[in-house]
Amino acid sequence: SQQGEEDPQALSIQEGENATMNCSYKTSINNLQWYRQNSGRGLVHLILIRSNEREKHSGRLRVTLDTSKKSSSLLITASRAADTASYFCATEGNNRLAFGKGNQVVVIP
Amino acid sequence: GAGVSQSPSNKVTEKGKDVELRCDPISGHTALYWYRQSLGQGLEFLIYFQGNSAPDKSGLPSDRFSAERTGGSVSTLTIQRTQQEDSAVYLCASSPSTLYEQFFGPGTRLTVL
Numbered sequence: 001s002q003q004g005e006e007d008p009q010a011l012s013i014q015e016g017e018n019a020t021m022n023c024s025y026k027t028s029i030n031n032l033q034w035y036r037q038n039s040g041r042g043l044v045h046l047i048l049i050r051s052n053e054r055e056k057h058s059g060r061l062r063v064t065l066d067t068s069k070k071s072s073s074l075l076i077t078a079s080r081a082a083d084t085a086s087y088f089c090a091t092e093g094n095n096r097l098a099f100g101k102g103n104q105v106v107v108i109p
Numbered sequence: 110g111a112g113v114s115q116s117p118s119n120k121v122t123e124k125g126k127d128v129e130l131r132c133d134p135i136s137g138h139t140a141l142y143w144y145r146q147s148l149g150q151g152l153e154f155l156i157y158f159q160g161n162s163a164p165d166k167s168g169l170p171s172d173r174f175s176a177e178r179t180g181g182s183v184s185t186l187t188i189q190r191t192q193q194e195d196s197a198v199y200l201c202a203s204s205p206s207t208l209y210e211q212f213f214g215p216g217t218r219l220t221v222l
Contacts, residue, residue, distance in 0.1 A: 095207050097144075
C-alpha cells in the first residue's frame with residue numbers, strides 16, 4: 001500500500017530560516033497532500049499537488065513532486081514561531097490518504 | 110462556514126464497553142473518511158463513505174469496529190467490546206468528492222482503561 005515517509009523527522013530552526021522536509025512513497029498516486037497538525041489534534045490542509053504537476057506555491061509554502069523518484073518536498077520560507085507543528089505528507093489513492101510518520105518542526109523565536 | 114465537527118472530544122471508557130463516536134461533515138460534502146492516530150501506528154485509514162454507502166471498509170482493524178452514515182451526512186463509528194489497544198485519537202474528514210483535499214475535524218480522544 002502507499003505510504004508516505006518524511007525525512008527528516010525532527011527539525012529545529014531559528015525564526016526567519018527556511019525549513020525543508022522530504023517525503024517518499026512507493027506506488028502510483030492521484031495526488032500528494034501536505035498537512036499540519038498542532039498539539040496532536042485536528043489536521044490542517046496546507047497544499048495539494050496533483051500527479052501531473054511538478055511544483056506548486058501557496059504563500060510561504062513551496063511543494064515539489066517528482067513522480068519518477070516518487071518523492072516530494074515541502075519548503076517553508078521565512079519561518080515563524082507559529083509554524084511550530086508536525087507536518088505530514090499523505091498520498092491519495094484508492095479513495096484514501098496514506099500518511100507518513102510526520103516531521104516535528106520547532107521554530108525558535 | 111462550519112467545519113467538520115466531532116463528538117465527544119474526549120471519551121474515557123472501561124475495557125469491554127461499547128463506544129459510539131460521531132462526525133458531522135461539512136454540508137454538501139459527499140465523501141467522508143475515518144482515520145485514527147496512535148503513537149505506535151501513526152495515522153491509519155479506517156473507512157470511506159461516498160454518500161451513504163461504504164465501498165471501502167478495508168481499514169477497519171477488526172469486526173468490533175463498524176460505521177454507518179445516514180442521509181449522506183452524519184456518520185457514527187462504533188467500537189464494540191473496547192480493548193486497550195483501541196485507545197487513540199479518532200479523526201473524521203470530509204471532502205467534496207474523492208481526489209480533493211480533505212477537511213479534518215478536531216478528533217475524539219478515546220482512552221480505554
